[in-house]
Amino acid sequence: MIRKTLIGILLLLIVALGGLFAWGYAPDIPPEELRAKYANDESEFVELDDGMTVHLRDEGPEDAPAIILLHGSNASLLTWDQWTEKLKQSYRVIRFDQAGHGLTGPHPDGCYSAECFAETVDNVAANRGLETFYLGGNSMGGWITHAYAGMHPEKLSGTILVNAGGAPENGDRELPLGFRVMLIPGIREIATVFTPRSIIARSLRQSVSNQDVVTEAEIDEYWDLQRYPGNRQATIDRFSRYEDRDTSMDTARNIPAMIIWGDEDKLIPVAAAQWFERQYPEHKTHIYPGVGHLPMEETPETSVSDLIAWLDKQRETDASAGE
Numbered sequence: 001m002i003r004k005t006l007i008g009i010l011l012l013l014i015v016a017l018g019g020l021f022a023w024g025y026a027p028d029i030p031p032e033e034l035r036a037k038y039a040n041d042e043s044e045f046v047e048l049d050d051g052m053t054v055h056l057r058d059e060g061p062e063d064a065p066a067i068i069l070l071h072g073s074n075a076s077l078l079t080w081d082q083w084t085e086k087l088k089q090s091y092r093v094i095r096f097d098q099a100g101h102g103l104t105g106p107h108p109d110g111c112y113s114a115e116c117f118a119e120t121v122d123n124v125a126a127n128r129g130l131e132t133f134y135l136g137g138n139s140m141g142g143w144i145t146h147a148y149a150g151m152h153p154e155k156l157s158g159t160i161l162v163n164a165g166g167a168p169e170n171g172d173r174e175l176p177l178g179f180r181v182m183l184i185p186g187i188r189e190i191a192t193v194f195t196p197r198s199i200i201a202r203s204l205r206q207s208v209s210n211q212d213v214v215t216e217a218e219i220d221e222y223w224d225l226q227r228y229p230g231n232r233q234a235t236i237d238r239f240s241r242y243e244d245r246d247t248s249m250d251t252a253r254n255i256p257a258m259i260i261w262g263d264e265d266k267l268i269p270v271a272a273a274q275w276f277e278r279q280y281p282e283h284k285t286h287i288y289p290g291v292g293h294l295p296m297e298e299t300p301e302t303s304v305s306d307l308i309a310w311l312d313k314q315r316e317t318d319a320s321a322g323e
Contacts, residue, residue, distance in 0.1 A: 026223070029224060048127055056124065060092040060093050070141030073235075090312075091311065096124055112234065118144060135149070145159050146159070149255055157314065160307065166276075167268070195223070197220075201219045204222060209262065255282070258310045260285075261286070263289050264289075286303070
């Protein structure tokens with residue numbers, strides 16, 4: 001009787017483990033398969049001076065003021081699609097998959113500090129022949145933008161901070177499930193092969209207020225690009241250093257800034273926008289009601305129109321100063 005009970009328990013465990021494996025096992029996807037799906041005619045794979053090859057798109061008039069846009073954690077350059085369609089009519093828009101993301105893949109030295117991310121921005125700007133440019137970013141990309149502004153203020157015409165990271169913690173943030181998993185030692189290590197699509201979906205839905213933007217295609221996009229070889233290990237490496245990241249970058253930047261935020265952002269609460277206002281004395285702020293962590297996707301038309309109005313004003317000011 002006991003033997004039959006033990007056999008039954010063992011069979012149940014095998015079935016449960018099999019179900020768990022089927023639910024979450026997600027092997028890497030070959031780079032050529034992902035490139036065929038997510039690259040397009042505008043895509044370039046550019047080798048930088050440091051040896052890293054980045055997936056990059058450079059659109060709009062070559063002689064127009066240039067804007068480099070940086071995506072957030074676990075996202076890709078695709079997050080800027082809707083903004084780019086409008087911006088490239090009058091501005092040169094450069095966006096790229098950052099190290100450990102999208103079709104770029106991991107950093108060759110496994111470096112995911114602010115300094116290494118900023119160095120890649122510098123190398124991209126040099127590759128594109130830029131002496132000065134606007135730099136903008138969402139979430140992690142905003143943190144890098146703010147860090148770069150402190151390192152190389154002379155190269156920036158202005159910054160665009162979209163629900164940006166980098167402000168000191170205020171205790172009110174609510175991390176999406178996928179982010180919480182990556183902060184747990186022991187569990188995050190299995191994420192290199194075990195990445196349930198449902199966790200990606202839930203994390204995206206937790207990040208936004210406008211749920212209409214979380215389509216099945218977008219969930220697949222995030223899930224697929226996480227499985228570019230090396231990207232999941234890069235995510236683990238970034239999150240394993242989460243507590244050591246620099247949150248003391250509170251020196252004022254004498255650079256014009258456009259600050260954009262969703263007032264329902266649970267990941268980086270709107271109070272952080274006020275902190276950034278203090279860092280950039282010359283700023284314009286837009287807070288959007290009913291919007292979460294991704295204004296460029298949740299309210300693309302309004303947010304990009306506000307950005308273009310600000311850019312056009314900066315352009316006029318620069319032209320007047322040059323006369």
